[in-house]
Amino acid sequence: MTTKTLKHMLTLEELTPTDLDELIQLALDVKHDPSAYGKTLTGKKVALLFEKASTRTRMSFEVGVVELGGYPLFLSGNDLQIGRGEPITDTIRVMSRYVDALMIRTYAHGTVETLAEVGSIPIINGLTDTHHPCQVLADLLTIEETFGSRQGKVLTYIGDGNNMAHSLMLGGALSGMHVRIASPDGYTVDETIYNKSVALAEATGGSVTLYTDPAIATVGADIVYTDVFASMGQESEAEERLHRFATFQVDGALMAKANETAIFLHCLPAHRGEEVAADVIDGPQSLVFDQAENRLHAQKALMITLLA
Template sequence: MINTLQTKEQPLNIKGLSLLTLEELSETEIYQLVDSALTLKKQQKSGLTSKTLEGKTLAMIFEKPSTRTRVSFEAGMIQLGGSALYLNGNDLQLGRGESIADTAKVLSQYVDAIMIRTFAHEKIVELAKQASIPIINGLTDEHHPCQALADLVTIYEVKKKLKGLKLVYLGDGNNVSHSLMIAAAKVGMNCTIACPVGYEPKKQIIELVNDIGSKTGAEIKVTNNPFEAVTDADILYTDVWASMGQESEQEKRITVFEDFQVNSKITYLAKSDFRFLHCLPAHREEEVTAEIIDGPHSVVFQQAGNRLHVQKALLQAILG
């Protein structure tokens, strides 16, 4: 389906591997996952079913709750013939002092893979180190790789290409922006992150994506000027200004991020056929106006729907 790379020339070979960040995937592997997600989406719409994960079980650990992550992974496993177990923080002994190493080793005896949505990225790194089964990052404070893969699927659907497009992210230099930058750099997409002073992405992520971009032709920029950033953008993207765990900063951030709101004033500078993305949940009239997110340029629900197809592509590749 994707013509940018000959994704079928070699099989996607990540079976049994963990996915902690998109840095671990090659450009070809990312394109192959995007292609696989698009194929699975087409098959589902045609009424075709697949039981490639029959007998497989995914443990889903949620120390941070989520609508889209839980439903997309759980539904994805069921649709592929497998099963999923939902485990929140109260269901595990982690909150009572059991070590990550012991948890990883015990769950490795019961299930075929673990998807975890947690706070510190170091926790998922340790989990992957100690487990004998694949670990999938459903979100940490530093990375959100599954979201970025769904973003690429959506962008390809609406623009019919990835390489050479201009993607602009407005807001906090958080986990979503980190994975988005890596994804863009990997596929040769130009990406500008516009943040208030002091809220930029981590320095090591900026250095990483500039290195990747030098090889793929992607131009990655970080700026504090939202209007300059948005000029001639193909894709505009934002996220909530205060992520989970930052609720105490909400009022302060509303003031600091005021000029980074996605509204008609700023979108006027983008290309006339720009598309708007948001990883959701959204706070209308804060980071984005209702006019934009509910308007004709928005593809946020198509984007949310693509989480299902990306999770299925990823699960099938790792466990199939």
């Protein structure tokens, strides 16, 4: 496997299209025969550091480490000395002496970059304000399961040009998918990440296109995806964002513009009546809970690749 050379998972840019294919296939194998991998991480200790609250990330990683035979060590940023000003560089040097890998869910993406540069253990980005690669691995696994292939599929993301949009652009481009991002003016994606995604897509036969009209972006889509309008740390902007994103709700009328076989995805948590209508997220096209389960299987595949 070429992924044996994988050292960290920070953005998805660490992967080639072949690496990604191998990870998705491994995730499918792990999901279908979990007992075959039950001792893969025997003796391995994985630190799980949370500076941001979490439901799915914490549970899926903690359960995943246990199911692979390893030992998860939950850490809260408030409980460590970094909460009192210890440099993150000192913290990771110490961690590198104690554990075999670190998964961190934090704010600034520069934090995970520093950890990877200074530490001597694999670093997994469980979420930053800029990227959410583990979620997108689960998303791509869900798409692969549903359609049998990711190549050529049209994924329309409706909403804020946030960490989810960034990682979907990168993961979709690596998969040879056609990614459409529809955001209001002033809330579009990072230009540098967009340009990187376009370059990746050119090499895989995919594409990445930006829209300001969600209706146009959704026509003919195979996957319709959305996220909350105000992410953690943006609570003060929530009211303004609700106003600016008022026409970006994924409802039945918008889903009708997608293909008849289209699926609806959401990284959760969801706010019914805001970014998505209840009859969509709770309807027959929604795979959000399959998608949430796949966090477990995709992340187990990632940890096997990094640590086994």
